[in-house]
Amino acid sequence: MGSAPPDGDPAPADGALPAAALASAGERGLGLYVHVPFCAKRCGYCDFNTYTAAELGPPGGPPGASRETYADAAVAEVGFAHRVLAGTDRPVETVFFGGGTPTLLPPTDLARILGAIDDSFGLAPDAEVTTEANPDSVSPADLEVLRAGGFNRISFGMQSSVSHVLRVLDRTHDPEGVPRAVQWAREAGFEQVSLDLIYGTPGESLDDWRRSLEAALACGPDHVSAYALIVEDGTALARRVVRGEVPSPDDDDLADKYLLADEALTAAGLSWYELSNWARDEAAQCRHNLLYWRGGDWWGIGPGAHSHVGGVRFWNVRNPRAYAARIADGVSPAEAREVLDEPTARMERILLETRLVDGLPVSVLDEHGRSRLPGLRDSGLVGIQGERVVLTREGRLLADAVVRDLVP
Numbered sequence: 001m002g003s004a005p006p007d008g009d010p011a012p013a014d015g016a017l018p019a020a021a022l023a024s025a026g027e028r029g030l031g032l033y034v035h036v037p038f039c040a041k042r043c044g045y046c047d048f049n050t051y052t053a054a055e056l057g058p059p060g061g062p063p064g065a066s067r068e069t070y071a072d073a074a075v076a077e078v079g080f081a082h083r084v085l086a087g088t089d090r091p092v093e094t095v096f097f098g099g100g101t102p103t104l105l106p107p108t109d110l111a112r113i114l115g116a117i118d119d120s121f122g123l124a125p126d127a128e129v130t131t132e133a134n135p136d137s138v139s140p141a142d143l144e145v146l147r148a149g150g151f152n153r154i155s156f157g158m159q160s161s162v163s164h165v166l167r168v169l170d171r172t173h174d175p176e177g178v179p180r181a182v183q184w185a186r187e188a189g190f191e192q193v194s195l196d197l198i199y200g201t202p203g204e205s206l207d208d209w210r211r212s213l214e215a216a217l218a219c220g221p222d223h224v225s226a227y228a229l230i231v232e233d234g235t236a237l238a239r240r241v242v243r244g245e246v247p248s249p250d251d252d253d254l255a256d257k258y259l260l261a262d263e264a265l266t267a268a269g270l271s272w273y274e275l276s277n278w279a280r281d282e283a284a285q286c287r288h289n290l291l292y293w294r295g296g297d298w299w300g301i302g303p304g305a306h307s308h309v310g311g312v313r314f315w316n317v318r319n320p321r322a323y324a325a326r327i328a329d330g331v332s333p334a335e336a337r338e339v340l341d342e343p344t345a346r347m348e349r350i351l352l353e354t355r356l357v358d359g360l361p362v363s364v365l366d367e368h369g370r371s372r373l374p375g376l377r378d379s380g381l382v383g384i385q386g387e388r389v390v391l392t393r394e395g396r397l398l399a400d401a402v403v404r405d406l407v408p
């Protein structure tokens with residue numbers, strides 16, 4: 001997971017949630033996120049809660065603090081989550097394995113964690129089950145095991161097809177391996193294949209970005225995520241920027257690259273449904289991420305994973321050893337939590353739903369927000385479709401400013 005969470009309030013050792021939260025749990029879908037915090041190498045731009053083997057030290061300590069034993073701890077937390085949510089009686093609609101690099105674990109371990117989710121909660125018949133993967137972290141045999149184990153969607157971290165861009169990002173895969181990995185996934189029977197891209201890397205030209213888009217589209221993905229590079233405080237890339245070794249991303253350059261992405265992806269038959277995400281059709285949209293953006297409920301498994309159930313947000317301790325120790329002791333791995341009050345929940349809804357192609361219901365806005373709509377519409381940043389506020393193409397470039405204008 002990314003930057004540090006708010007302080008919050010202490011989470012109870014038994015993980016118990018308020019009765020009101022349990023009463024509404026899963027009304028808008030229930031998902032599980034499984035955070036696998038291991039990476040072969042830490043990328044210079046990444047501030048997620050990830051660890052290399054060297055950072056964790058030699059194997060030992062409570063089960064779950066290393067790649068070799070992590071699945072045991074994750075399975076135990078699945079059981080803990082089921083006990084806390086007992087009585088909600090809602091099957092899991094989406095599961096997303098992220099990281100880190102989930103596929104650094106043996107595919108049998110990933111399948112075992114998914115099996116525990118199915119045994120405890122039950123998977124909906126049409127459940128979407130995704131794993132992230134680096135193109136060089138899977139083999140045809142791995143993908144066959146994952147598909148047989150119930151995974152039906154895979155998201156490859158392509159980032160770029162240009163070698164010098166990948167070097168700045170500290171990515172280790174060979175760009176030529178991406179189409180091969182996509183082909184293997186298709187042959188294994190994955191129903192949906194997504195590619196993740198990053199634009200705005202220092203030294204990346206517009207032509208470099210065009211080459212990456214063309215290479216991604218040549219793979220025939222069902223879904224593409226394209227994210228602007230953000231230089232996060234505390235990362236190796238941020239330190240390089242401070243030292244003057246590489247420049248910061250330029251806002252005008254990022255805007256040009258976003259527009260190029262939208263043009264290329266749209267021309268190839270992929271439509272935007274969230275600011276940074278394009279899909280071939282509605283079935284190819286990432287339902288798990290839509291659960292986040294539409295305020296659904298999910299339980300996050302693993303170190304640093306965040307959860308949201310019935311208006312209560314909580315997050316696990318970040319260090320794998322501390323996480324594993326709590327799991328071994330049978331107590332909640334949650335470090336803290338917060339109950340979202342109505343103003344906070346409404347503000348987050350505005351922030352997230354404004355990013356979607358369907359937009360935000362006008363009824364969610366207060367008097368201040370509604371008073372700002374005519375000016376935003378006259379500026380060409382939003383349109384009003386029925387009773388919903390929808391970003392224009394220009395508005396997508398200035399989405400954060402639009403949200404700031406709508407929230408007092």
